[in-house]
Amino acid sequence: EIVLTQSPGTLSLSPGERATLSCRASQSVINSYLAWYQQKPGQAPRLLIYGASSRATGIPDRFSGSGSGTDFTLTISRLEPEDSAVYYCQQYGSSPLFTFGPGTKVDIK
């Protein structure tokens, strides 16, 4: 079973700063099928990135994804107050078919 680990658990930054979130898989992610989601309190998750580096429709270009194999990164280049949320990574293809990481909470000071 593939396990996703995210770090750090919490990130506290100021508006305008750069956020770097890590997602590490216990085995190689098939075809870089790695996605990132943003979830705000009381809301469903929103897809940000799929295929490790492709932005979903309507996602600002300050969000970018990179990586391959077992190591992936979500970068928010210039934090805005509305970016305060929990961010999850998710893999597709290994058993179980879809697996999510435990999340990274981003606090904007």
Place this chain on the structure above:
Amino acid sequence: QAQLQESGPGLVKPSQTLSLTCTVSGGSISSGGYYWSWIRQHPGKGLEWIGYMYYSGSSHYNPSLKSRVTISVDTSKNQFSLKLSSVTAADTAVYYCAHSSPDAFDIWGQGTVVTVSS
């Protein structure tokens, strides 16, 4: 873009079967290449994929829940459903329906809270 809406009882008794329905609007559940999933989130916790159904009827479940889960599709009503049997307090969660094509979930319902309690 399609929209998804979950519906069903918010309270289920232990040992009974949890039943939820997801209604798809603004798109056809029969569109090829799309997969229709159920995902849950325990209170204050992360996300757990339960399983998916393809419009043709094929399905795939999380091995951890497979023995208790059935996902079915009703193309005439543009709906798909979740049944989770023999529930316990550990099944208390927010349940989401979602669409993927197939590797990422790009459309989500708003979620519905299900509490298992006598």
